[in-house]
Amino acid sequence: MSKLSEADLIINPDGSIYHLNLQPGDLADTVITVGDPDRISSVTKYFDRIELRKGKREFLTQTGYIGSKRITVISTGIGTDNIDIVFNELDALVNIDFETRLVKDQLTSLKLIRIGTSGAIQSDLPLGTILASSHGLGMDSLMHYYNQQSTLEDSVILRHIKKHFADVQGIEPYLTSADAGLLATIGRGMVQGITATAPGFYGPQGRQVRAANGVPDLIGMLNSFGHQNLRITNLEMETAGIYALAKLLGHQAISINAILASRLNFQFSTQPDVIVDQAIKLVLERIVQLPD
Numbered sequence: 001m002s003k004l005s006e007a008d009l010i011i012n013p014d015g016s017i018y019h020l021n022l023q024p025g026d027l028a029d030t031v032i033t034v035g036d037p038d039r040i041s042s043v044t045k046y047f048d049r050i051e052l053r054k055g056k057r058e059f060l061t062q063t064g065y066i067g068s069k070r071i072t073v074i075s076t077g078i079g080t081d082n083i084d085i086v087f088n089e090l091d092a093l094v095n096i097d098f099e100t101r102l103v104k105d106q107l108t109s110l111k112l113i114r115i116g117t118s119g120a121i122q123s124d125l126p127l128g129t130i131l132a133s134s135h136g137l138g139m140d141s142l143m144h145y146y147n148q149q150s151t152l153e154d155s156v157i158l159r160h161i162k163k164h165f166a167d168v169q170g171i172e173p174y175l176t177s178a179d180a181g182l183l184a185t186i187g188r189g190m191v192q193g194i195t196a197t198a199p200g201f202y203g204p205q206g207r208q209v210r211a212a213n214g215v216p217d218l219i220g221m222l223n224s225f226g227h228q229n230l231r232i233t234n235l236e237m238e239t240a241g242i243y244a245l246a247k248l249l250g251h252q253a254i255s256i257n258a259i260l261a262s263r264l265n266f267q268f269s270t271q272p273d274v275i276v277d278q279a280i281k282l283v284l285e286r287i288v289q290l291p292d
């Protein structure tokens with residue numbers, strides 16, 4: 001591949017990548033992503049040592065250690081448009097030589113672990129459930145701008161979903177599975193299901209405040225899908241982009257969802273911090289057990 005131009009790969013004068021403001025050595029191979037910048041310290045308060053704090057805009061980063069395990073925690077902000085920025089820049093930090101602007105011969109595969117919040121769309125998933133996304137179903141358009149190569153298994157599931165969504169105009173979904181190794185380790189014993197990633201919080205998740213919904217019964221359409229033992233369990237705003245870009249770039253990804261909303265019961269948690277803290281502790285316990 002030829003040298004990446006200064007307009008394609010933007011490196012700041014201090015040698016850091018454009019939005020994340022990180023230099024290549026700043027990143028650990030295990031990266032936790034959180035939507036909310038304030039959630040970073042909720043994770044790193046469990047670290048033994050923090051070696052680095054950097055950031056720009058909503059993209060804040062801390063890298064540190066639990067025992068000898070080096071972990072980076074980074075905030076993505078909300079939405080798959082931000083995931084596009086974060087994941088391309090994380091990949092560039094490990095897989096592009098910033099001096100030569102060439103892709104490295106030896107590629108690094110990062111372990112990327114989202115700890116996020118989400119709303120359940122199945123009645124048997126109460127508030128406080130910690131759910132691992134077996135697949136990310138993109139209701140947004142991010143992956144229509146990339147050449148995604150789906151596995152045969154994912155293509156079959158997607159075909160069934162598209163058939164189920166046939167009556168709805170304007171949604172062209174994409175689907176990617178979680179990294180199997182991380183699903184079996186970080187997601188071990190957790191409720192698992194297909195996570196639908198919406199391009200918004202209100203109308204795109206079937207909420208109605210004042211603006212009228214254009215897709216009638218979006219939740220009903222999602223939660224009535226079934227194929228073999230698979231069902232769509234929850235709604236949030238990043239997982240599908242994370243899974244698809246991670247796979248495209250050769251990284252391993254898992255999304256863990258703290259269920260704060262029960263859409264069928266019209267409930268929202270009164271103690272979101274407690275639920276998120278449970279998810280954080282569980283994920284950290286399992287990260288330290290992962291082989292390097």
Ligand SMILES: O=P(O)(O)O[C@H]1O[C@H](CO)[C@@H](O)[C@H]1O
Pocket residue numbers: 034035036077078079115116117118201236237238
């Ligand atoms: O809590 P985070 O990780 O931001 O995740 C969820 O919460 C935000 C919406 O409130 C969206 O980003 C959604 O994906």
Ligand SMILES: O=c1cc[nH]c(=O)[nH]1
Pocket residue numbers: 117118119120201205235236237260261
């Ligand atoms: O219902 C919810 C809760 C958290 N985050 C979302 O995107 N949706």
